[in-house]
Amino acid sequence: MDWVASAELRSELARLAQAGRYRARRVVEGPQGPLVCVAGRQLLNFSSNDYLGLANHPELVAALGRAAGRWGVGSGAAHLITGHSGAHQALEEALAAFTGQPRALLFSTGYMANLGVISALAGRGDNVWEDRLNHASLIDGALLSRARLRRYRHLDAADLAGRLGVDRARLIATDGVFSMDGDLAPLPALAEVADRAGVWLLVDDAHGLGVLGAHGRGSFEHWGLAPRPDRILMATLGKALGTFGAFVAGSEELIETLIQRSRTYVYTTATPPALAEATRVALAIAEREDWRRTHLHALIARFRAGAAQLGLPLAASTTPIQPLIAGSAPRALALSRHLERAGLLVAAIRPPTVPEGQARLRITLSAAHDEAAVDRLLEALGSWSGDEET
Numbered sequence: 610m611d612w613v614a615s616a617e618l619r620s621e622l623a624r625l626a627q628a629g630r631y632r633a634r635r636v637v638e639g640p641q642g643p644l645v646c647v648a649g650r651q652l653l654n655f656s657s658n659d660y661l662g663l664a665n666h667p668e669l670v671a672a673l674g675r676a677a678g679r680w681g682v683g684s685g686a687a688h689l690i691t692g693h694s695g696a697h698q699a700l701e702e703a704l705a706a707f708t709g710q711p712r713a714l715l716f717s718t719g720y721m722a723n724l725g726v727i728s729a730l731a732g733r734g735d736n737v738w739e740d741r742l743n744h745a746s747l748i749d750g751a752l753l754s755r756a757r758l759r760r761y762r763h764l765d766a767a768d769l770a771g772r773l774g775v776d777r778a779r780l781i782a783t784d785g786v787f788s789m790d791g792d793l794a795p796l797p798a799l800a801e802v803a804d805r806a807g808v809w810l811l812v813d814d815a816h817g818l819g820v821l822g823a824h825g826r827g828s829f830e831h832w833g834l835a836p837r838p839d840r841i842l843m844a845t846l847g848k849a850l851g852t853f854g855a856f857v858a859g860s861e862e863l864i865e866t867l868i869q870r871s872r873t874y875v876y877t878t879a880t881p882p883a884l885a886e887a888t889r890v891a892l893a894i895a896e897r898e899d900w901r902r903t904h905l906h907a908l909i910a911r912f913r914a915g916a917a918q919l920g921l922p923l924a925a926s927t928t929p930i931q932p933l934i935a936g937s938a939p940r941a942l943a944l945s946r947h948l949e950r951a952g953l954l955v956a957a958i959r960p961p962t963v964p965e966g967q968a969r970l971r972i973t974l975s976a977a978h979d980e981a982a983v984d985r986l987l988e989a990l991g992s993w994s995g996d997e998e999t
């Protein structure tokens with residue numbers, strides 16, 4: 610039986626490889642940064658979500674070490690038992706202040722936060738409406754909640770408005786910045802639809818927090834949307850803030866409800882308290898060092914101007930996520946390999962993460978890059994003949 614089971618998996622894996630969909634991991638041999646070491650080679654890194662260049666910032670590294678000296682390593686238990694430390698509490702207060710929300714609640718990961726919020730607020734008989742290109746964790750949250758998952762056309766608030774009325778809608782969920790496309794959800798229009806229908810609006814700002822808005826407060830700040838009791842913000846700490854984890858921010862009543870009801874909050878161990886201390890330092894840097902955002906946006910403009918000159922098929926994105934659509938999965942892989950030979954790390958993203966025929970390079974820029982790095986990327990992209998091995 611064992612042998613038969615392995616054979617079945619082996620043939621499925623072979624099928625994935627043949628379709629160019631086999632996902633192999635790289636072993637990274639050092640910290641994140643503009644350069645990463647892979648298989649003994651230093652590669653220019655255009656694949657991480659370290660948008661502000663904080664993942665290996667010396668102040669964060671020192672804060673983590675210091676805090677481990679004070680709090681130890683493990684949190685020991687879930688938040689509702691004995692895992693909720695003063696470090697977690699202080700970070701929640703700092704996150705609420707930073708986002709201008711009444712309260713914030715830490716979750717272990719963004720994936721768990723989305724599962725936890727949606728399944729706490731929606732259930733059997735409800736409808737949860739989602740943008741077609743929402744992150745997998747928002748989709749999975751709706752599935753876990755046992756509500757009916759309904760999808761509207763990407764970025765299309767009018768499509769949503771036209772279809773919402775019929776059944777009992779409970780919640781609208783959208784990425785603030787779409788993770789594989791880099792485009793922005795039209796939050797004012799979506800908020801208006803949500804308001805008219807009297808349903809929750811959940812915004813996953815994993816890729817907006819720290820990056821968008823004059824103060825880096827994210828998509829809400831970018832669009833000038835004020836916090837309201839029916840608007841929920843979810844954001845992650847492992848991207849622009851350079852650490853790990855996630856939080857949900859909103860009204861006092863919402864947060865208390867999540868503490869009572871979110872299974873992914875209640876039934877899991879709290880993250881290490883020292884990590885919370887390091888994140889508080891990251892937040893202070895993100896708040897104080899505006900130059901990181903200014904520099905990042907200048908690099909985005911430089912990259913887009915250079916790509917336009919080369920006639921590259923970039924998607925329309927004003928964020929650090931700059932997808933270059935390759936089409937087929939083998940073509941995306943070939944382009945990624947070409948860049949790797951030139952000393953650049955840019956991951957190919959293939960179905961099922963993106964729709965069929967839209968495999969791409971997901972190029973991400975960071976405040977840790979300099980202009981020369983962006984120019985090297987453009988040069989390497991420009992030197993691809995397109996007919997190399999696939």
Ligand code: PMP
Nearest residue numbers: 718719720744746788813815845
């Ligand atoms: N939402 C979005 C839009 C994301 O891109 C991600 C991470 N890829 C998550 C949620 C999940 O966050 P985490 O990595 O903290 O689980």
